[in-house]
Amino acid sequence: SYELTQPPSVSVSPGQTARITCSADALPKQYASWYQQKPGQAPVVVIYKDSQRPSGIPERFSGSSSGTTVTLTISGVQAEDEADYYCQSPDNNGTNYVFGTGTKVTV
Amino acid sequence: QGQLQESGPGLVKSSETLSLTCTVSNNPISTYYWSWVRQPPGKGLEWIGFIQYSGSTKYNPSLKSRVTISVDPSKNHFFLKLTSVTPADTAVYYCARGRGGSHSGYYFYHLDVWGKGTAVSVSS
Numbered sequence: 001s002y003e004l005t006q007p008p009s010v011s012v013s014p015g016q017t018a019r020i021t022c023s024a025d026a027l028p029k030q031y032a033s034w035y036q037q038k039p040g041q042a043p044v045v046v047i048y049k050d051s052q053r054p055s056g057i058p059e060r061f062s063g064s065s066s067g068t069t070v071t072l073t074i075s076g077v078q079a080e081d082e083a084d085y086y087c088q089s090p091d092n093n094g095t096n097y098v099f100g101t102g103t104k105v106t107v
Numbered sequence: 108q109g110q111l112q113e114s115g116p117g118l119v120k121s122s123e124t125l126s127l128t129c130t131v132s133n134n135p136i137s138t139y140y141w142s143w144v145r146q147p148p149g150k151g152l153e154w155i156g157f158i159q160y161s162g163s164t165k166y167n168p169s170l171k172s173r174v175t176i177s178v179d180p181s182k183n184h185f186f187l188k189l190t191s192v193t194p195a196d197t198a199v200y201y202c203a204r205g206r207g208g209s210h211s212g213y214y215f216y217h218l219d220v221w222g223k224g225t226a227v228s229v230s231s
Contacts, residue, residue, distance in 0.1 A: 001168065001169075030213055030214045030215065031213060031214065031215035031216075033215075033216070033217035033218075035152070035218070037152075042201055042221040042222065042223055042224055043144075043152065043201075043218070043221060044221070045217050045218060045219055048206075048215070048217035048219075049215050049217070054219065084151075086151065086152050088152075088154070088216070088217070088218075090207075090214035090215075090216055094165075094209060094214040095165055095168070096154075096165075096167060096168055097154045097157075097165070097216050098154060099144075099151060099152040099153065099154055100151075101151060102151040102152070
């Protein structure tokens, strides 16, 4: 089955840069999206199509991809960025739209 | 910007069917991928599936035998049915609006509007 692997946790000081990776279990990856989820709240998309930022999302959030790995970068991390982050990507057949294992970002 | 609201029973007995409704406001049910996602207590997100306005559906392979997603455009509602539930299906269930497609063999999909979620417990 298709799996997306993320580091369980990332710790960063305010003003520093946080990088969260998401690796595909096998074969060429499809476009990925990233979601931020704070406790007790629904997720919010922060990046889609690997590197596109929705309106209203701060510029400090950016996305990139290389081979079978996508990366979410948060530049100049703020306390309000402390949350769980999930990647999501379709499998190669466009039949299963898997979420990654999730990363807890601690500021 | 559309709004979504989940509704349905908060408690379901094992072996019965979980049925949820998502009401879509300020947004016609067309073009998008109307999706369901769930999150067991203390765990990560799990994609359940989606339905397109055309009626085409995609389901998580691990749930496919038990899941049906349908839509009623006249009422701007879409629905989730999960049969033969067990305590492992206890989760917060979210409905969401998806944007997706494919070109040159690459698929894209993301969920840009979410409901607040509804907690469903399955009793043994």
